[in-house]
Amino acid sequence: MSEHSGKGRAGASKDQSRLRSSRAQGARREVVKPGRPGHAGRSIKWRSMVDLLIFLIGLGIFMYPLVAAYVNYQSASSAIDNYDSIVERLTPAEKAEMWAQAKRYDEELGKPTLRDPFKYHKLKYPVNLYNRTLNVDGKGMMAYVEIPKISVKLPVYHGTSDDVLLKGTGHIATTHIPTDNKTLHGVITGHTGAVGHIFFDNLTQMKKGDVFQVRVLDHHLSYKIDQIRVIMPNDVHNLQPVEGRNYVTLLTCTPYGINSHRLIVRGRYIGDNIPGTPPQGAPKWVLWIFLLALLITALLMHLVTRKRRQCRIAIALIHRNYGLGPGGDPGLAGGLPGPGSPGSAFIGPAGVAPAGGQMPRAPAGPASLARSSLPAGGWDDASGPGAPGSRMDQGF
Template structure:
């Protein structure tokens, strides 16, 4: 009976250890998985965009610009995070830009994020990527446009806009659509009330982009807005920004993250093996001592 109880105790201890370890590693594993998933979404958009011919792309962009021309600075906007948005109108206003449901992706070198962009701001959309705020300009650029892109902070399995507060004045954000890459230089960072929309309105002759999320982190009583104006896109500058603003460890982790996960799991299995072997040897030694004493 004592041996059975000891064996049962060892099994329970091992299970508790494994459960605790998995809980500890969960944020890291899910973050790596989402980075991988987001990267796949971005690649899927870029690859399928290449299959579109130039004529089709131009027609789609013209439709998007025609939609933008109907918008004014008097549009009624709603706070993404307090008003539940319906999805019925998604296809009607953004279908021309969609490739496998995505209307593009947003690259933010400062916080090492390249995230898929979807039309609308429903819970379904914001739980898997960034959402384009309804009744704001579609992200195709042009005079008198202002595209607003929203994203969550603090989701347990995704970063999204968690680090948006680290973006600085002068940083450049890149929006990829079916036709081109648009570059926006950040000139305004503000914390506003949830229903203060004056900074999201269209201004005559300006081409602007705003990234919007909740703040303070995990409190979510206000909104953080990061606004930029359109500048000429420069591919070399984009690559340079990505290299300059990524810490050394990010590149290392991005290249070797799966090897590191494998190494970590191997170390864990090895430690478990050593622990079990020690327990097993101790058990044998006790049995031998008992038999010798008899």
């Protein structure tokens, strides 16, 4: 009897050890496996870099027209400075000869043959004579137009080819060259809405009575606007010379982006060195407000990106520390406790809650089911797992 009782106790001891081992293995399966070191941090860093890259691309697209316009404006300003420098180096006799040649060209031209400069680019007048007249810099620049009211100062080149109209403004070859002759009508054309350029885009702001200048050699020819009209491209009636009148007309496409019509702003010669109409549009502080708004937008984008990064870090830490998803090394950032630290909800490798912590409630596994099926008082010496009538003996 004692031998049978001893065997029963030995069997019960082995089964209890087996159950404890099973519970420990189940607990170990509940432990969150740490991911690769810094994996979550690197992922968040890459996302932040992508956000920054997207922001910079958007900013570049937004700023491109302004930057391109500024670069092209500097190029036009350099051409004008070069023109003035060449004129200053000319002797009085050379300037007088060039001026007289331009006046003779106008007298011989008579009534010009006009056409839409934005559709036809072939000259209908002897090319050599025209191109030799007032070719001051050897590159086709004959003058420059200055319109202070809309902050325009652009070179005027011979002809209206595509290349010319992307460098500045063009003079229609079959119209008179601006001089002080009594009867003439010169036409200067410029684009509106060209990408990366600002030519005659703001010509719509000009009013009757405004003054602009055309500078030819050292002559500052001043014109007072007396007519503003919108015409069809093939309507050249308003571009014809009028006996005893000296006109220069500024011509561009309209409406903006559609270009189905032509806007003409005609000025009558009123003498030399009469100042142009000063700017009356938005003051310079509007530009500073725009730059300030751009800076505030960039700052807000930075703050939003930073907040999103902090949220991602917090979510990654929660996933990592509570086993909700992959993460990096636990307990490295955010102040959340790692495994084994006070207040941690992690289960230690032995299946026991760390000191100061609480054991989290794990899902019911084989070990817990087996434990719940034990008798209230456990097995006694007389009824071990192998004893007759026990649950283990019944095939549980």
